Amino acid sequence: MASVKLVEKHEASTMRATFKKCLGLLLISGLLLFLFCAWRPGTSSGVDLRTRQRGQIQKLLKGKIQDIIGVYPDIAYHIKDDVACLLAQNTCMCRADEETFNLPFSNLLFPHVWAHNIDLAFLESHPDPSGVKRHRAQEYSSFQKRSYNPADVLIVAEANSPLQYPTQGVEVRPLKTILIPGLGLKEETGSNHTVSLTATLGTFDVAATVDRVSVKGGGEKHMILSSPLLTSLNRQLQFVTYTNTLFHPKTADTVQFATDVHQSFFTIKVGHGIIPRLYNTGNPREYNISALVTIATKTFLRYDKLKDLIDSIRQYYPTVTIVIADDNEHPQPVTGPHIDHYIMPFGKGWFAGRNLAVSQVTTKYVLWVDDDFIFTANTKVEKMVDILEKTTLDLVGGAVREVTGYTATYRHTISVEEGGEEGDCLHVRNGYHHVVAGFPNCVVADAVINFFLGRTDKVQQAGFNPRLARRGHLEFFIDALGSLHVGSCSDVIVNHASKIILPWSKTDSHKAYEKFRYSSSGADDNVYKEDFYFKNRFKCMTSQ
Ligand SMILES: *[C@@H]1O[C@H](CO)[C@@H](O)[C@H](O)[C@H]1NC(C)=O
Ligand SMILES: *[C@@H]1O[C@H](CO)[C@@H](O)[C@H](O)[C@H]1NC(C)=O
Numbered sequence: 001m002a003s004v005k006l007v008e009k010h011e012a013s014t015m016r017a018t019f020k021k022c023l024g025l026l027l028i029s030g031l032l033l034f035l036f037c038a039w040r041p042g043t044s045s046g047v048d049l050r051t052r053q054r055g056q057i058q059k060l061l062k063g064k065i066q067d068i069i070g071v072y073p074d075i076a077y078h079i080k081d082d083v084a085c086l087l088a089q090n091t092c093m094c095r096a097d098e099e100t101f102n103l104p105f106s107n108l109l110f111p112h113v114w115a116h117n118i119d120l121a122f123l124e125s126h127p128d129p130s131g132v133k134r135h136r137a138q139e140y141s142s143f144q145k146r147s148y149n150p151a152d153v154l155i156v157a158e159a160n161s162p163l164q165y166p167t168q169g170v171e172v173r174p175l176k177t178i179l180i181p182g183l184g185l186k187e188e189t190g191s192n193h194t195v196s197l198t199a200t201l202g203t204f205d206v207a208a209t210v211d212r213v214s215v216k217g218g219g220e221k222h223m224i225l226s227s228p229l230l231t232s233l234n235r236q237l238q239f240v241t242y243t244n245t246l247f248h249p250k251t252a253d254t255v256q257f258a259t260d261v262h263q264s265f266f267t268i269k270v271g272h273g274i275i276p277r278l279y280n281t282g283n284p285r286e287y288n289i290s291a292l293v294t295i296a297t298k299t300f301l302r303y304d305k306l307k308d309l310i311d312s313i314r315q316y317y318p319t320v321t322i323v324i325a326d327d328n329e330h331p332q333p334v335t336g337p338h339i340d341h342y343i344m345p346f347g348k349g350w351f352a353g354r355n356l357a358v359s360q361v362t363t364k365y366v367l368w369v370d371d372d373f374i375f376t377a378n379t380k381v382e383k384m385v386d387i388l389e390k391t392t393l394d395l396v397g398g399a400v401r402e403v404t405g406y407t408a409t410y411r412h413t414i415s416v417e418e419g420g421e422e423g424d425c426l427h428v429r430n431g432y433h434h435v436v437a438g439f440p441n442c443v444v445a446d447a448v449i450n451f452f453l454g455r456t457d458k459v460q461q462a463g464f465n466p467r468l469a470r471r472g473h474l475e476f477f478i479d480a481l482g483s484l485h486v487g488s489c490s491d492v493i494v495n496h497a498s499k500i501i502l503p504w505s506k507t508d509s510h511k512a513y514e515k516f517r518y519s520s521s522g523a524d525d526n527v528y529k530e531d532f533y534f535k536n537r538f539k540c541m542t543s544q
Contacts, residue, residue, distance in 0.1 A: 057254045092417035092425035094540035111544035122533040151252035151267045162187040163264045171269040183237040193233045194226035201253040202244040210236040277457045279364035290319040294361040298325045298353030299371040312375040325353035349469025366456045378493040384453035394458040394484045397448025398492035410449035423539030442489040447477035
């Protein structure tokens with residue numbers, strides 16, 4: 001903006017006289033600019049993607065923090081145990097609740113916390129425990145390198161710095177140029193004022209020049225600005241540009257801004273913007289469930305249950321699309337309008353089926369149901385759409401009513417405590433974080449029941465690990481921790497067809513289903529242990 005103004009002023013005073021000259025100059029400079037832009041040194045040679053920049057500046061930052069911590073060595077302090085113990089120490093312990101009393105039903109009222117040593121359980125049955133441990137450490141280290149972002153590095157602003165600079169919010173698109181806002185120097189006027197700028201992933205320049213200011217290193221990673229006049233230098237600092245030169249879709253450059261005696265650091269985020277994924281859902285004034293929601297389910301050996309589910313859905317939502325993932329050995333046709341029936345290889349399993357079903361959804365929201373659920377007048381999908389439309393939640397669970405009348409919401413909180421080299425500790429507890437304002441029947445939690453409505457793109461992003469074939473539910477919410485904002489409403493209820501079936505009324509397919517679902521071979525068990533031990537790098541899980 002400022003540079004445009006300058007050009008305008010300049011043109012107003014000398015416009016007619018120099019019009020032709022200017023035009024010629026413009027053409028020439030345009031050509032030069034074109035040549036300069038077309039010829040980019042270094043772009044043809046490869047960029048080393050193997051390690052991320054952790055250069056001079058990062059070392060300097062580390063040293064500075066050490067200096068600050070090291071001050072006042074001879075002043076004594078007294079640790080407050082009750083507060084200090086709240087701080088994470090990177091040494092989580094695998095501890096269960098101590099058994100205090102043992103009355104009948106006490107576990108229902110005060111659920112007992114159990115602890116499970118995942119590393120022991122997994123490693124003791126593994127043929128090469130030290131090998132798998134080493135492999136996990138290697139994989140973890142390269143994961144950390146990939147997910148490292150210089151913008152996460154701690155920077156402390158030192159006291160009494162005369163330097164003014166932006167602390168956050170500066171962003172540049174890959175290989176583009178921006179004006180750095182807010183740079184300035186506030187010191188007593190002297191005979192020579194000098195500042196310097198240093199970057200690692202880009203170069204500096206000035207978009208305009210100011211008289212009596214010397215600029216050295218324009219177009220380079222290190223630029224020095226000096227002037228005998230402080231005001232001129234500050235004027236010049238308003239025109240400093242930063243150009244990202246090393247392509248990365250999402251990273252940050254730590255810039256050093258310094259005088260002879262003072263140093264400051266700030267980060268410039270480098271990255272593409274987030275491309276939105278919007279859904280055109282028609283009239284936004286009323287919720288058209290058929291246009292907004294797809295119902296997804298996975299079926300295995302329970303066509304009778306599936307038919308009841310579909311019939312119950314059709315009573316309330318006759319045109320909503322139902323996606324069915326089916327991994328039966330002998331698939332039967334499931335027909336009807338607005339039904340997409342996907343046949344999978346036999347026995348591919350629970351999460352693979354969820355993944356497939358969810359991947360085929362084209363509406364804004366996906367409603368997950370089990371194949372033995374029944375819709376009733378209490379299954380108001382509109383309510384779930386409403387809360388997702390009006391809040392920042394990504395997924396909202398409902399309630400499932402058993403034949404006995406018992407209604408479950410399965411609300412859990414999940415937290416991960418750091419545990420050093422052996423892995424971290426996963427803690428799962430009954431409960432929720434807080435009530436959602438404006439929705440008195442809804443709360444925020446980390447994991448909810450098997451009946452939920454989610455933003456399709458967010459659920460797809462989190463994904464269902466297809467290795468988990470027989471069971472799995474919590475695993476999805478653990479993978480999604482930190483990326484999904486999860487809620488739970490107790491007033492949207494679906495019925496559950498009986499789980500407890502009297503033996504004489506069991507059909508052959510029931511028996512086969514139970515055999516398949518509840519039998520767990522040793523190899524199958526190991527997949528679950530490995531999932532926690534290796535994939536999620538846990539050493540311990542505690543739960544209620
Ligand atoms: C001001 O000081 C800087 C270094 O401190 C030096 O590079 C520069 O030439 C000096 N400028 C003048 C005008 O003396
Ligand atoms: C609701 O959406 C469906 C599917 O997109 C569409 O066929 C139907 O006409 C819509 N109904 C209304 C009332 O807009």
